[in-house]
Amino acid sequence: MKLRSTYIGLCIALLATAVGCKYDIMEEDEKTVERDDFSNTTAYNLQIPPFFPPMDIPNGNPLTVEGVTLGRYLFWEKKLSLDNSISCGSCHAPEHNFSDSNRFSAGVGGTLGNRQSMPLINLGWAKYFFWDGRRATLEEQILDPVENPIEMHEDWDNVVEKLAQDTLYPPLFKAAFGSTTITKKRAAKAIASFIRTMISAGSKFDKQRIGQYNFTDEEYRGFVLYTTEGGSPDQVPGGSFGADCFHCHGFGDMQMTDGLFHNNGLDFHFQADPGRYMTTLNPLDSGKFKTPTLRNIAYSAPYMHDGRFTTLAEVIEHYNSGGHPSTTIDSFMKFTSGGLQLSATAKSDLIAFLNCLTDTAYLNNPAFRDPHE
């Protein structure tokens, strides 16, 4: 009898250990501590485009068809906002490269922020989120806008309550996580999964890389400018009258961004928005902002963290001027040597190349559109 009870006990221990390897335990601060059960889900077949790096998927949030489906509904769900007026997609519109054509997005009640909505594109490869990089994962990032008073201005507890009362969601959560229990972390996981599937790799640049497109002469000249050191050789050591884009908007991983933080000389002072400094409190980070991707840049206007430029021509003119000096300005800016000094033809060529980063199939992909419509 004693042996039998020991055996049963050991079986229970074995099962508990096995379950620990199969399930993701929710954080303790959740009202309901419950395990995610992915055992009945279908693995999402994520296609990594040529010359892209592998995408790291968090252990606790495997990419599943059910999770992505739920995430898509939640991304477009206006119940995430206080007055049920705004969804994620309200400020990240497909036709604007999943960004906002307004300089500052209007939150609940029309409240305006002070930063441009960032485009959502290939974020599965990003390391930092928001212009100041204050969140390290998509799952963390997604929690913020809901409770930000200048955005959705809602409380996650209320969101959970509203979703629980909507007949649509409990079954979707059950399919994705094994139970109808709705939590903010599950919601964030699902939206993160959806965003990881938002991959753009159909631009002329991508096609050229795999031998399916040849640049026009103008586009090629623009590409050469993109990858050439800037400035006059008389004033800048090594200057070659290039546009110097590649240093920060590198394409080694095809993302057209280094994912790091730079001060590109927009201002002399940064009291209005210290950028990365707000996260690190390192004075060397004052005025630095995350380098945005240039993919679909033609559809991302307005430009810069505060949307101060409305056209690509204005952006290029800023770099052409060299920018405003400051204690943290990036060494790539030619503020001491007269700027890039690009000719009118060079500027036109550069824009021709930047237009090669357009991927309209991505913008029009029905899989990313509002499923509620």
Place this chain on the structure above:
Amino acid sequence: MGACAMMLVLTQCSACKEPQEPEGNTDATYIVHWITKYGNDDLIQGQTYRDAFNRRLLLEDLRGYISQVALIDENDSSIVLKDFALMNWFADPTISTAAQPAKIKALRFSLGIPAVYNTSVDPTTYPNAHPLSVAGAAGMFWTWNTGYIFYQLNGKCDLSGSENQPLIDPIAYHCGDDTLFRTITLDIADVTVKAGDAYQFNILFDAQKCFWNDQDTMDLDVDYLTHTSGNLPLALRAMDLYQSAFSIP
């Protein structure tokens, strides 16, 4: 049946635990630590120092790839500690590994990435945590054709001679080309490291020597910017100076 269940449970438990050290460890632990200085001062990001002309300068970013970090034993055999590492010289850099006991007579490492890896391997084929992946390179990879930045120093200086103006004049040495790959061998008095011992070897990195040494002096009025291409002569000088910054303390 009970014994079977017990074995299963033990198997599950051991899979969840850290690997156990075998009793009677036959390996030694080798640690290489870089002591980082600017002349006599500690090397600190954002600190203001002086160049050879007594002008103020500030270091914002000081990183470099090292590769093939190895200890050389009495038989001239190499004990490899690390194939590649991206070193942030502001961040108390240390490398360690366990290997067989040996009598060590030298330390050897290279500055940069060997040619066979520099431009011939697509960086996207590495896992993202690898130092040679684009993500792992954290801005130290240029493009497919130009490869990695071996050594990067970013900073600001003051060319006006003022003692109270903000530092805004740029310094940027971005050096990376197969011709800039260097190997450093530092001889040490023989050290016998026994099984079970942990021994730390110290290397001095003096960032002041990135600006001047007995052979060369950077004049930041003119020698302030190289991205290698377009200004290879300055990149070569910067790399020579960087190489001279490493010594046995």
